Amino acid sequence: MKETKTLKLLDNIQFIYELALARLELQSFNPDLKVTNDFREFELKDDGNFETLKRRLAYFKTIDGDYSDYYYLQKYNQTKSVNQYLTHWIYPYKGKFHPQMIRALMNIIKIQNGEKLFDPFVGSGTAVLEAQILGINAIGLDISPLCVLISKVKTESVDALDEIKKYKDFYLFKKGVKEPSDEKVKNFYKVAEMMAHSDQSRRGKNFESSFISDALKMIASVEDYGNAIKKHNLKIGKTKILEGDARKINLKDESVDGIITSPPYSIALNYVANDAHSLKALGYDLEKIKEDFIGVRGTGLNKFELYDKDMKKAYSEMYRVLKKNKYCVVVIGNVTFQGQEINTTQSVINCCEKIGFKTIKKMEKIIYGLYNVMQKEYILIFQK
Ligand SMILES: C[S@@+](CC[C@H](N)C(=O)[O-])C[C@H]1O[C@@H](n2cnc3c(N)ncnc32)[C@H](O)[C@@H]1O
Incomplete structure (x- = not known):
């Protein structure tokens, strides 16, 4: 007989639709499942595709005791x-x-x-x-x-991280004179500027200081993305x-x-x-x-x-x-x-x-x- 494995939901699941989606996503890999532990866990017959589940699932924290990719991401x-x-x-x-x-x-x-x-x-x-x-x-x-x-900046900046960092002083502190030729670098700082416009018009914040803090936080996020790709071997x-x-x-x-x-x-x-x-x-x-x-x-x-x-x-x-x-x-x-x-x-x-x-x-x-x-x-x- 095949062994049974337990999958635990992530702690942030709070709405019924999320539970329904969790069940549906699991079912799309393996229809033979049971909901247990007052809806916080699922039981599944082991069919050998636990690696795929670990890599792909969205609403699960652990799969047979191992953390999912999403938990880390x-x-x-x-x-x-x-x-x-x-x-x-x-x-x-x-x-x-x-x-x-x-x-x-x-x-x-x-x-x-x-x-x-x-x-x-x-x-x-x-x-x-x-x-x-x-x-x-x-x-x-x-x-x-x-x-x-x-959308471009969110998905393309990770390829241009070194260049983006190279032009940090130029954009943030007006040091240096040479403009970048890379479209991805220009787009990146353009979005930081748009965020500062939004901070200013919606929340009355100072444009210059918002621009600097938004750009720095964006750089940290793109660095995070690069690190996540390496650490979790994301293709x-x-x-x-x-x-x-x-x-x-x-x-x-x-x-x-x-x-x-x-x-x-x-x-x-x-x-x-x-x-x-x-x-x-x-x-x-x-x-x-x-x-x-x-x-x-x-x-x-x-x-x-x-x-x-x-x-x-x-x-x-x-x-x-x-x-x-x-x-x-x-x-x-x-x-x-x-x-x-x-x-x-x-x-x-x-x-x-x-x-x-x-x-x-x-x-x-x-x-x-x-x-x-x-x-x-x-x-x-x-x-x-
Ligand atoms: C509900 S929003 C999409 C939000 C998106 N799911 C997200 O996560 O940010 C609808 C989008 O439709 C776009 N839109 C409006 N008219 C359009 C058109 N004729 N062709 C393509 N996009 C259009 C708007 O610019 C807006 O970004």
């Missing part, structure tokens, strides 16, 4: 927030994914090392970075040049970040192995106004670029019509670029407009099914966010 953290490890914390982007959830979802959709994950609304780059850490190649797309810049994935429109994706038909994304939640957040300080500092005309941002165009009720039309195009494009039988995960929330809840989630399901997707799962994701305000979102899993 979360500790490379320059912030106070448990989920903002490595370079995830860079730039205070509103509506970031929880990276641990992305890792679990990649396991659930069974995306393999060397395969390609795509996020057509990449935002601050969470999905792409998390894929890279796990050894999965990833493409991220966003209409916002700021998002493209942030990181290749990444590509593209500026472009999700309604017209510049990728070939059936060219990606999985999609995990979170589009704008209807008209809930104005991504142009929200990052106006940084976009302006980068030299963009907000009125001009706003026209291509989904959920921002139009006024009043017309905004909803335009949103639905735009998203239909985006979901059709996602369907087109995804390989047959592969999965597309959409994280979405309903919005309230003039006191009425708009069921964006059901619209997504209807629209995706019309295009040809099969709905595999609809999971509720309820959390208590900032100031203990309840946030309800949905994780939708579709298959082509």
Whole structure:
């Protein structure tokens, strides 16, 4: 008879959806499992793939007594927030994914090392970075040049760490005269500058001192990333970040192995106004670029019509670029407009099914966010 092994959950698991995802990610490797010890542990029949479990799982602290990679990775953290490890914390982007959830979802959709994950609304780059850490190649797309810049810096700086450090005095203390030629170095300090703009406009902080402290903390995080790669022998994935429109994706038909994304939640957040300080500092005309941002165009009720039309195009494009039988995960929330809840989630399901997707799962994701305000979102899993 095969031996039984015990897996313990990480201490930070607190929400039901996390427990559900933990179970699903484990099931995708081995369906023969049992939940024990009041939901904090799982028992599994040993099928010899414990090394894979240790390397890939997102919600588990120990696997048969050995710590998981994730347990160690979360500790490379320059912030106070448990989920903002490595370079995830860079730039205070509103509506970031929880990276641990992305890792679990990649396991659930069974995306393999060397395969390609795509996020057509990449935002601050969470999905792409998390894929890279796990050894999965990833493409991220966003209409916002700021998002493209942030996502590049989070995923590409580790290759340019020595150069970034070499130019520290030049950027931080205005010493030396020679500008770098390396795009990665320029991007790195540009994002530090954008963070200082954000600190100044949102929190009234001093620009110069914020710039120095943000840049130093960013360098420490990139160093952490480099050290984690060496220490845990991570085979990181290749990444590509593209500026472009999700309604017209510049990728070939059936060219990606999985999609995990979170589009704008209807008209809930104005991504142009929200990052106006940084976009302006980068030299963009907000009125001009706003026209291509989904959920921002139009006024009043017309905004909803335009949103639905735009998203239909985006979901059709996602369907087109995804390989047959592969999965597309959409994280979405309903919005309230003039006191009425708009069921964006059901619209997504209807629209995706019309295009040809099969709905595999609809999971509720309820959390208590900032100031203990309840946030309800949905994780939708579709298959082509
Ligand atoms: C909910 S956010 C994504 C956040 C992301 N999951 C993260 O972890 O940071 C939605 C993103 O859609 C982008 N967006 C809006 N219109 C777009 C379009 N037409 N094409 C591509 N991206 C667009 C916005 O710039 C925003 O970054």
